[in-house]
Amino acid sequence: MTDPRTAHIRNFSIIAHVDHGKSTLADRILEKLGAMGERDKRDQTLDTLELERERGITIKSTPIRLEYVQEGGERYVFNLIDTPGHVDFNYEVSRSLAACEGVLLLVDASQGVEAQTIVNAYLAIDNNLEIVPVINKIDLPAADPEGAAAELEEVIGIPADGAVFASGKTGQGVPEILEAIVKHVPPPTGDPDAPLKALIFDSFYDAYQGVILFVRVLEGTLRPKDAIRMFSNGKDFEVDKVGTFTPGLVVGDSLIAGSVGWVAAGIKDIHDAQVGDTLTSREHPTDEPFPGFKPAQPVVFSGLYPTDTEDYRKLREALEKLKLNDAAFSFEPETSEALGFGFRCGFLGLLHAEIIQERLEREYDLDLIATAPAVVYRVTLTNGEVFETQNPAEFPTRDRITLIEEPYIKLHVMLPETYVGTVMQLLQERRGVMETMNYLGQHGRVELIYEVPFAEILYDFHDRLKSISRGYASMDYEQIGYREGDLRKVDIMVNNEVIDALAVIVHDTKTYSLGRKIVDKMAEVIPRQMFPVPVQAVIGAKIIARATVKAYRKDVLAKCYGGDISRKKKLLDKQKKGRARMKQFGTVEVPQEAFLAVLSTEE
């Protein structure tokens, strides 16, 4: 039974493949419902929460509460909940979706169904959501709305005749979308008088208020002064303030079952209140949490070292600050023989890693050497011990290992038929195993589903896929667990010394080609010395590839004939700058680029 207090609430999200027009359509909906420009107005009033506005990034994109008045005068509250758009954050997407009863599934009418459309639609289906299909960008000359709708029906089983045709650009179809939300997205269920149960679907850390939780109340009512408890860890807090999003954070009196809002409860550590956890009451705790909670698990690891060893403390402080606001990011001290003191950092994926590194460099003014990203391997030793390692430098020697397992993903690729051959070849090179191939619609499009080792798509797979399909293929994936892998550790030696931070784990069939690629790239990027420097890839004691950094011939300054002082200075400055991102090994300097040689895309 729907409570009359919540019968007019609609909680929904918009999901789409990247660039299918999600932000544009959301803006159009906001505009239509009069929410544009509200942000600035509201933020000046006194009932908004005082937040740290420094840098602007502290505040994530919040859900938005909108009011929709139907033609007959019926009033509805729409909570539009934003979801991250990248596979690294699919768990967060799934939690945000769990706060909704329905989704608008956007498909670009000129592109049709893409890989992310499918994966997102499955996330919605897994969360039992009502899907409102929207065929977007119908104003485009190349639009084929009927074709896109038919494809959606064929691939995901969503009836084509239910699709709304719209354009975020012209606003066409937006009124129909609003009506479809009222009609097809069910109102939330849940008893406002039952004991409290709320899902945390997002959070951020604020210097004044502590952690602000974004919640969907499932049962009961949340009020200031309530004693609350985190289901997973049993930690207790007292609610300080609750409220809604407009999208500024507006303070309110209570949040009843079915509603979406925020809670501040003096929580100082974001790890105490993680996304996906259930919030309940201390007096009447629920015995059943919202299902599927998993603490954020980093899946990609990389070492971060300051180029200047003096910056170690500064780096630690910066990492601590970043961690405050990001429960998915982890770090622990690590020592490398080659690089000295640094940190092993865990990320949700490469994009997440890039974001964090970029922030460390830009916001905290740090110069870093990052080691090549690695996945987490599971190793069974001959003595029966099983452990997980994400640092190739720590990989045990072959004679101590009985079994190595590596993480696998299920990969969805959508592409035009013409490229099937080349893409399948690429997938085979990446040790992919085909699960399904589906031919779709009349447009000659194909869906490939493969199981592939995560490490194989980590670096350059997406770029390669795009380039061999001239941009037409799209991909998305999900983690599916561990499989046995015949893997080897390849060490890299520079000037006859092993540099531990350069070690990589490679499949047995690829040690030679990868070793070759790394040493060639390194020989190219290491600055020349007065003497030739050998760079070698080795497995155990066996050298599998070798290249040489040739000896220096000319002085850079020789070109300047001693006359042009400013030019000379510029050159020296340039050299100095380059040096900032280098690490000295004996007399040889190894630049950052060399540490990422394994990522270089030349095949």
Ligand SMILES: Nc1nc2c(ncn2[C@@H]2O[C@H](COP(=O)(O)OP(=O)(O)OP(=O)(O)O)[C@@H](O)[C@H]2O)c(=O)[nH]1
């Ligand atoms: N012609 C036309 N172009 C559109 C329409 N909607 C969006 N676009 C364009 O498509 C591009 C992507 O639109 P966005 O709204 O940024 O797409 P998105 O899905 O939010 O993309 P991400 O935020 O990157 O995930 C932009 O260049 C828009 O101007 C539409 O209805 N018609």
